[in-house]
Amino acid sequence: MISLKTQIPGPKSIEILNRRANALPSGSAKATDIVVHSAQDAVVTDVDGNVLLDFAGGIGMLNLGHRPKAVIDAVKNQLDHYVHSCNIVTTIEPYVALAEMLNSLCPGDFLKKTLVANSGTEAVENAVNIAKYHTGRNAVICFEGAYHGRSTLTLSLTSKYGLFKRGFGSFVSDIYRLPFPNIYRRPEQMTEDEFIDYSISQLHNALITQVDPSAVAAIIIEPVLGEGGFIPVPKKFLEALRTICDTHGIVFIADEIQAGAGRTGKFLSIEHSGVVPDLVCMAKSIGSGFQISAVTGKAEIMDKPHLGGLGGTYGGSPVACVAAIETIKQLTSKDFLNKATQMGEVISSTLNNWATKYEKIGDVRGIGAMQIIEFVKDKNTKEPDPDFTLAVIKEAVANGVILIRAGVYSNCIRLLPPIVMTNEQLVEGLQVIQNAIKKLS
Numbered sequence: 452m453i454s455l456k457t458q459i460p461g462p463k464s465i466e467i468l469n470r471r472a473n474a475l476p477s478g479s480a481k482a483t484d485i486v487v488h489s490a491q492d493a494v495v496t497d498v499d500g501n502v503l504l505d506f507a508g509g510i511g512m513l514n515l516g517h518r519p520k521a522v523i524d525a526v527k528n529q530l531d532h533y534v535h536s537c538n539i540v541t542t543i544e545p546y547v548a549l550a551e552m553l554n555s556l557c558p559g560d561f562l563k564k565t566l567v568a569n570s571g572t573e574a575v576e577n578a579v580n581i582a583k584y585h586t587g588r589n590a591v592i593c594f595e596g597a598y599h600g601r602s603t604l605t606l607s608l609t610s611k612y613g614l615f616k617r618g619f620g621s622f623v624s625d626i627y628r629l630p631f632p633n634i635y636r637r638p639e640q641m642t643e644d645e646f647i648d649y650s651i652s653q654l655h656n657a658l659i660t661q662v663d664p665s666a667v668a669a670i671i672i673e674p675v676l677g678e679g680g681f682i683p684v685p686k687k688f689l690e691a692l693r694t695i696c697d698t699h700g701i702v703f704i705a706d707e708i709q710a711g712a713g714r715t716g717k718f719l720s721i722e723h724s725g726v727v728p729d730l731v732c733m734a735k736s737i738g739s740g741f742q743i744s745a746v747t748g749k750a751e752i753m754d755k756p757h758l759g760g761l762g763g764t765y766g767g768s769p770v771a772c773v774a775a776i777e778t779i780k781q782l783t784s785k786d787f788l789n790k791a792t793q794m795g796e797v798i799s800s801t802l803n804n805w806a807t808k809y810e811k812i813g814d815v816r817g818i819g820a821m822q823i824i825e826f827v828k829d830k831n832t833k834e835p836d837p838d839f840t841l842a843v844i845k846e847a848v849a850n851g852v853i854l855i856r857a858g859v860y861s862n863c864i865r866l867l868p869p870i871v872m873t874n875e876q877l878v879e880g881l882q883v884i885q886n887a888i889k890k891l892s
Contacts, residue, residue: 452879453851454502460484461499482507482855483848490517493872495853503848504880507855508867511677511709511821514736514791515778516869522739525773538567538767545772549745552779556718557747559727564753566746567767571708571734572600574744575671577761578730579604581746582669582702585755590662592670594631596679596859599671599706608671610679611859627661629654631676632688635814635825636833643685651691664699669730674721677709680858681816681823681865689726696729702752703728708744712736713782713870715819716792723818739778743771791870794877795819798866801881809892811839820870825863835860839891846887852880 460468464486471481488498493516495503508514515522529545538546550565557563566581568574579591591608593599599608601615607622609615616622630653637646658664670692676682696703705728710720712735717723719731730748737743742765746753781787799822802815813827826843828834840862844854857865864884868877 452502452876453504453883455851456501457499459497459499459501459503459849459851460486461497461501463498467498483844483853485848485853492516492518493869493876501851503851503853504868504872504876504883505853506866506868506880506884507853508736508869509740510735510855511712511714511867512735512738512740513869514712514714515739515781515787516871517740519739519778519781519871521777521781522741522774525777526741526770529770529773532769534770535765535768537764539762539764543767543769543772545769545776546767549767549772549775549779550747552776553733553745553747556779556783557731558719558722559749562750563747564750566753566761567772568744568746568763569742569765569768569771570600570744571706571732572602572605573763573766574708574732574734574746575599575605575608575704575706576602578704578732578746578748579608579669579671581748581752581756581761582704582730584760585702585752586668586700588666588668590625590627590666590668592627592629592657592662592667594629594672596631596633596676596682597671597673597706598678614861625662625666627657627667629657629661631679631682632685633680633682634685635682635816647685647687650685650688654691654695658695658699664695664701667699667701669702669704670696671704671706673706673708673710674719674724675710675715675818675821678857680825680863681821683720683816683818684724686724686726689721689724693726702730704730704732706732708732708734710818710821712779713788713791714821714867716788716795717819718783718788720818720821736782737779738771738775741771741774743768743775745775787870791820794868794870794872795822797874797877798822798881801885805885805888809888811836811888811892817866820866820868822866823857823863824866825858827862835862837861840864842891843884843887846891847884850883850887852883854884 554563632650734744
């Protein structure tokens with residue numbers, strides 16, 4: 452439970468934060484002033500002895516919590532054998548075992564293969580390159596609000612220009628960004644169904660006005676937008692994408708880096724729709740904090756690049772692979788997925804109750820334990836209120852709950868607590884957040 456001994460940040464934290472300011476570049480993002488000393492499950496202790504509840508989960512990296520015992524034990528055991536020998540030079544059995552596991556777990560009644568890398572950015576980069584190689588085409592379709600990484604290619608795919616892209620151009624050509632079907636911000640006169648149909652018609656129109664489908668290698672989408680504001684893609688829209696890809700020989704890439712790994716109550720969030728992608732990108736919580744990512748997909752697509760065309764020095768680190776194997780065993784258990792669903796129901800019910808009380812809350816949404824609050828200046832105009840959002844986060848952090856923002860307009864608070872959080876901790880943390888909203892409203 453929360454226990455505060457000093458203000459946040461306390462004196463030791465301030466000292467380290469000052470060192471950070473002098474040692475790290477100013478552009479290095481910092482969402483809170485928490486300086487971590489230790490962490491376990493859903494609890495973080497800072498260097499001043501303050502005990503906080505983690506509702507950010509390392510931006511969705513800690514679905515299984517901080518330092519899960521089975522994962523730590525597996526890593527310690529691997530360290531006693533060898534740290535790394537490079538999968539390009541030797542074969543690493545944990546890499547093979549992890550690939551076999553992901554091949555069996557990802558949806559699709561077809562032969563699959565897996566490439567392991569180090570980060571979500573690398574997973575997306577590899578997936579797009581593989582799709583280009585497979586199709587012999589160069590164009591890629593992505594969507595507004597998406598976040599796909601920070602390399603030149605993935606930054607080109609990423610939305611939210613001012614925060615992520617400003618000053619870093621030029622970007623990769625032959626990328627076409629289409630409107631995302633954000634039901635909350637649909638035209639007032641449209642019903643949800645009408646808006647989804649309109650969004651699908653815009654897809655088809657873009658294949659005439661922006662790029663011919665014969666030039667498109669891949670369509671990449673987050674089944675639940677992460678950085679863009681936890682917006683689930685309507686099932687009908689995903690089905691339309693699948694049909695377009697099938698019709699025109701385009702590779703369908705699902706970016707499950709934030710929404711996957713059991714967060715929504717299924718191993719992959721796209722499983723809620725029944726739509727099967729050709730390639731899946733995974734990272735974050737599949738490694739419980741260890742640096743690992745993966746691309747899993749149709750073997751005929753994955754096998755297309757020439758020998759030596761895929762891989763990297765650190766990709767498939769045995770330390771990270773054993774961490775992922777033990778993590779995924781738990782993430783895919785019935786008990787864990789049920790807990791994610793139940794946690795989501797508690798959070799969703801609580802947030803919807805708040806929405807009836809506080810005028811600043813324009814929308815609450817999500818799937819499973821991936822929930823968000825969107826703050827607006829006016830419920831009718833839906834004008835975003837990023838300043839209020841930041842103030843709520845600062846107030847909540849000051850009272851022991853670690854939070855971060857999201858949304859195209861940075862006016863949302865995303866809730867990504869470790870699924871292993873106890874019910875008592877969940878209720879306590881939500882109360883702190885509500886107190887902050889109430890105080891500032």
